[in-house]
Amino acid sequence: MTATPPAGARGTFGPYAFQLVLLRRMADFRPDLAEEARLRLGASLAEQREANRRWQAMVRSPRSRGALARYRSVLGPPESTDSRRIGDLRCEALLWPVGLWPDLRFEVLAGPDGAVWNEWLVRAPGARGPVLESAADLRPWSATVDEVARAFAPVRPMEGTAPTRWRLAFTAGGEALVAEFTYGLLQRVSPASGPRPGGPA
16 A cells, blocks of 8 residues: 655755665665565655665765754654763663554654654664564564664674675574664575675575
């Protein structure tokens, strides 16, 4: 079923356009799923390219007010805000709903000075996550970084090839694997010696 964007969504850069940006990055791994989701939003390829162009312009603008202000401007007031401690430091966790994934939220972690420390998709508070018992349960778009890390601990974080990408190395069923994520959402699991992110599946 095609999702109709809210009135005025096509003329402004808001949650509708932001979802197109997320999909543009995920298409590097799963063009099939990204295409299906774009069609559910009722967006054309031209609209997606324009959304990505406008987002990149905002990110690179010398007049940018900072990442946190940009997210507030684009996504509106957060659904929830919570104080969180990471090691000896305190930060603010802000959550926004994402229409394409009702059980997920877009989370931004910001330091006391407003600097954004992290930005990715997480499971919504109270939503049931996937049952992850073996590598076969690791289906694309089924789990977040935190969920995979907990299910297959110990894991080893690996450097991603772009700011929006994460990788985790772990062992499941005696096999060394690497899980690859875009904006915190699982895209692909490969043998440890398998393809690099963005390469052929």
